[in-house]
Amino acid sequence: QLMPATGQEEARLLEMGNADLWDPATNILLGASHLARLQKRFxxxxxxxxxxxxxxxxxxxxxxxxxxxxxxxxxxxxxxxxxxxxxxxxxxxxxxxxxxx
Structure with a gap:
């Protein structure tokens, strides 16, 4: 799960527009992307x-x-x-x- 602002930012970075953060598949995709960015950063x-x-x-x-x-x-x-x-x-x-x- 992602905080709404984080999910929206990940959707923007992935050029997904207004992604439905309540959709499980979308949320998993955005969460995995966010974790990958964090791992690259840290x-x-x-x-x-x-x-x-x-x-x-x-x-x-x-x-x-x-x-x-x-x-x-x-x-x-x-x-x-x-x-x-x-x-x-x-x-x-x-x-x-x-x-x-």
């Missing part, structure tokens, strides 16, 4: 995942405060409980999928 998937949840501005600040730290330490210092838990869950599931597949 270079590390875990930072991109945090930015997907908390926003680029917040994550940019957190990176400046602890860019050189190991990811697990950086993640534990995320000040937003929701984002910290989201990143834990996403990265944990990624690890499981990599082991299984």
């Amino acid at each position: 270079r590390r998937l875990e930072w991109a995942v945090a930015a997907y949840n908390a926003g680029s501005g917040s994550v940019g600040k957190w990176i400046k405060e602890g860019e050189d730290r190991p990811f697990d330490e950086w993640m534990e210092d995320i000040p937003y409980n929701e984002t910290r838990n989201y990143v834990r869950k996403v990265m944990g599931n990624l690890f499981i999928y990599r082991v299984l597949y």
